[in-house]
Amino acid sequence: MFRYSSAFVWLGVAAMGLTTLPAFAQTPNEVLATLKTAAAGEPNFQEFSAARGEQFFKVKHGKEWSCTSCHTDNPAAQGKHADTGKAIQPIAPSANAERFTDMAKVEKWFKRNCNDVLGRACTPQEKGDVLSYLLTVKK
Amino acid sequence: MNQRVLVWDVPTRVFHWLFALSFAACWYVSESDLWLSFHTFFGYLMLGLIAFRLVWGFMGGHYTRFSEFLYSPLAGLRYLRQALSGSGARYIGHNPAGSQAVYLLLALGLVVGLTGMFAQGGEEQHGAVAGWLAVSTGIIFKEAHGYLAIVMLLVVIGHLAGVAMESWLHKENLPRSMVTGFKEAAQGSAVSKPHYGVGVALLAAAIAFGIWWFFYAWHEPVAKHLGYGGAQPGLHVAFVGPKLPDNAKWRDECGGCHLAFHPNLLPARSWQKLMDGQNKHFGTDLALDDATKAAVLAFLLNNAAEHSDREAAYKINRSIKASEAPLRITETPYWVKKHAEISDAIWRSPKVKTKSNCGACHEDAEAGTFEDAAMKIPK
Incomplete structure (x- = not known):
């Protein structure tokens, strides 16, 4: 009796797990690996550093905004667009499983946001540092 | 020797008081956008009641049949003159003047109900005749609806005055x-069956219709009001309307940084200009690849204001000069006029902050429908 019921419970849990598993194209670590391949080809490449990424994320780069203007000081928290006030879901993968799971999306947002924050495109080194930092952020 | 006779059968009395209730309820909320679904419910109820009464005029109890009170308007006026001079004869059923009120109220109720239905079907694309008419035609029906309702109110007032006068003249409580349905009448007078x-x-x-309507239009907002969703206090009855065209790519791309403003809020020429300048979109390079840009633009152009049957789309589009292609919805003359009364304090309030934050007041901003009833200024 007991064994049957617990078996059903586990079956249920497994079924729920299967149906709720999001079908992401990539994992954030795979995205990081792709960035590393790109960065490694550049001169002056250094191992990605979470500390450097955090610094990059939190300071201004000569323009009005930093990354934190929209994403806040805590990447695991919900952010808010500095201009429009639109809610922005957490950027850290630990708090938002959708983040950094689609390389095309990652590149689009880096292009758009680096333009806003730095007035230029980010280098693969900078992107890798930032993602390394975001991957260290706990929920 | 008088006796108590049943004059008004049960269906006629139920009809009368529900008809009166519907009319009063419609008037009571007629100026309120929030209560539009309430107004509409009683409008449909009124139409249903009138349909019943028209049939019942041929099948009902003795005194409720049209054949029992077929008086001409002239006979009505003659009776009115007699009554005013204190010499009007007593009728057990409808007297010639009261009969005119019955006919007028039935006719006006029918026309007011139908014009209301067509006003909503045209202007809001809602209800039983949604999509039958263009917004511009719906607006004409809405005007007619308002004037006819005033005429009906005058007839109701006349009816009440007549009832008061007759009650006083013949010393009976009409x-x-x-x-109760009963009146005093001479022996041998005709009697209605109660039915x-x-x-x-x-x-x-009527009650079943009310219950159905509750689940159709009121259940969700009322439930929200009572607990979940963090709704503001105050019964908010947003109305159910048709959904607008949607597109995942549009919602994803445009909704990333701000509300995904529905394409029907600007004309096609504005969207074309906006997407041509996507690399300098209010200071930001959207960095859309060509395929994405083309897909989003196609959705925007196909569903732009001039291709939409929504009230806001129609009015925004009509307000913009043909030579102009505004990039901000908030620059269109209709938007400016419609929001002129919003005070600076509200715009600056932390819940609003920016004019692009449509969702602060319009609960259905994400859906793009901008229903009258879904608008509420946050406190």
Whole structure:
């Protein structure tokens, strides 16, 4: 009796797990690996550093905004667009499983946001540092 | 020797008081956008009641049949003159003047109900005749609806004055008769059958319609009001309307940084200009690849203001000069006019902050429908 019921419970849990598993194209670590391949080809490449990424994320780069203007000081928290006030879901993968799971999306947002924050495109080194930092952020 | 006779059968009394209730309820909320679904419910109820009464005029109890009070308007006026001079004869059923009120109220109720239905079907694309008419035609029906309702109110006032006068003239309580159904009458006067079954069925049908309507239009907002969703206090009855065209790519791309403003809020030429300048979109390079840009633009152009049957789309589009292609919805003359009364304090309030934050007041901003009833200024 007991064994049957617990078996059903586990079956249920497994079924729920299967149906709720999001079908992401990539994992954030795979995205990081792709960035590393790109960065490694550049001169002056250094191992990605979470500390450097955090610094990059939190300071201004000569323009009005930093990354934190929209994403806040805590990447695991919900952010808010500095201009429009639109809610922005957490950027850290630990708090938002959708983040950094689609390389095309990652590149689009880096292009758009680096333009806003730095007035230029980010280098693969900078992107890798930032993602390394975001991957260290706990929920 | 007088006796108590049943004059008004049960269905006629149920009809009368529900008709009166519907009219009063419609008037009471007629100026309120929030209560539009309430107004509409009683409008449909009124139409249903009138349809019943028209049939019942041929099948009902003795005094409720049209053949029993077929008086000409002239006969009505003549009776009115006699009554005013204190010499009007007493009628057990409808007197010639009161009959005019019956006919006028039935006719006006029908026309007011139908114009209301077509106003909503045209202007809001809602209800039983949604999509039958263009917004511009719906606006004409709405005007007619308002004027005819005033005429109907005048007839109701005349009816009430007549009832008061007759009650005083013949020393009998006419409103009570419409509740109990009975009047004093001479021996041998005709008697109506009560028709309990039909009366109960009519009442049950009205209640069933109310219950259905509750789940159709009120359940969700009321539930929200009572607990979840963090809704503001105050009963908010947003109305159910048709959904607008949607597109995942548009919602994803445009909704990333701000509300995904529905394409029907600007004309096609504005969207074309906006997407041509996507690399300098209000200071930001959207960095859209060509395929994405083309897909989003196609959705925007196909569903732009001039291709939409929504009220806001129609009015925004009409307000923009043909030579102009504004990039901000908030720059269109209709938007400016519509929001002129919003005070600076509201714009600056932390819940609003920016004019692009449509969702602060319009609950259905994400859906793009901008229903009258879904608008509420946050406190």
